Amino acid sequence: MAITLQKLTKTYGRTLAVDGLDLEVRPGRVTGFLGPNGAGKSTTMRMVLGLDRPTSGRALVNGRPYADYQWPLREVGAVLEAKAAHPGRTGRNHLLAMARSNAIPAGRVDEVLGMVGLGDAAGKRFGTYSLGMGQRLGLAGALLGDPGVLILDEPVNGLDPDGVRWIRRLLRDLAAEGRTVFVSSHLLTEMQMTASHLVVIAKGRLLADAPMDDLLGGHGSLEDAYYELTESAA
Numbered sequence: 001m002a003i004t005l006q007k008l009t010k011t012y013g014r015t016l017a018v019d020g021l022d023l024e025v026r027p028g029r030v031t032g033f034l035g036p037n038g039a040g041k042s043t044t045m046r047m048v049l050g051l052d053r054p055t056s057g058r059a060l061v062n063g064r065p066y067a068d069y070q071w072p073l074r075e076v077g078a079v080l081e082a083k084a085a086h087p088g089r090t091g092r093n094h095l096l097a098m099a100r101s102n103a104i105p106a107g108r109v110d111e112v113l114g115m116v117g118l119g120d121a122a123g124k125r126f127g128t129y130s131l132g133m134g135q136r137l138g139l140a141g142a143l144l145g146d147p148g149v150l151i152l153d154e155p156v157n158g159l160d161p162d163g164v165r166w167i168r169r170l171l172r173d174l175a176a177e178g179r180t181v182f183v184s185s186h187l188l189t190e191m192q193m194t195a196s197h198l199v200v201i202a203k204g205r206l207l208a209d210a211p212m213d214d215l216l217g218g219h220g221s222l223e224d225a226y227y228e229l230t231e232s233a234a
């Protein structure tokens with residue numbers, strides 16, 4: 001019950017972005033979050049993180065709404081697509097500010113910089129970072145509070161092949177430590193190698209919530225399984 005969605009619904013004007021999602025994302029495994037463009041993945045993640053208010057229903061982290069936590073970074077770490085660091089700030093200073101806001105010891109900053117391979121770039125301004133370095137910094141921020149829950153929106157975007165392999169291992173290790181890892185991606189081959197459980201949505205509705213092996217059953221690849229699911233929902 002690390003992430004719980006209860007009839008979670010979001011409308012923007014006439015657009016029904018998320019339509020009554022009921023879901024439990026459990027610890028100890030990487031859960032992939034799939035769906036076509038506009039399916040409602042980012043909106044769902046934003047509501048879990050208190051960045052968007054549900055029109056109805058609830059999104060809970062470890063049984064409570066995100067906004068209830070005094071130190072949310074210790075509960076849940078997130079990397080959303082949009083980069084949120086100031087271009088004039090160094091990577092280290094960005095993380096130090098985040099650490100201060102959640103009463104996390106400053107020493108943890110260099111620890112997470114090392115974990116994501118940004119030790120050497122820590123003193124450089126964020127504005128000079130490549131897309132991949134930005135992803136790594138985002139991940140460092142997510143890991144800062146040593147949270148039990150991680151929410152990552154397209155974390156592979158912009159990473160080179162070494163980076164892709166690195167993040168795949170990292171996510172699997174984090175899950176093996178008993179954390180909840182909820183990750184969206186359009187890269188189905190990559191997802192097949194990383195996740196052991198999948199949630200698929202389309203038009204804001206749940207299409208599947210099942211172990212990878214069950215979804216793959218009878219299909220040659222996740223891509224085949226995914227197309228069969230989403231085409232039948234179109």
Ligand SMILES: Nc1ncnc2c1ncn2[C@@H]1O[C@H](COP(=O)(O)OP(=O)(O)OP(=O)(O)O)[C@@H](O)[C@H]1O
Pocket residue numbers: 012015016017035036037038039040041042043044
């Ligand atoms: N701030 C907003 N204002 C109005 N409509 C929005 C807003 N955010 C999202 N939407 C709409 O809600 C729906 C779901 O969008 P969302 O970004 O959650 O989908 P997604 O599954 O993350 O898509 P993608 O794979 O393209 O990132 C879309 O129809 C989108 O246009």
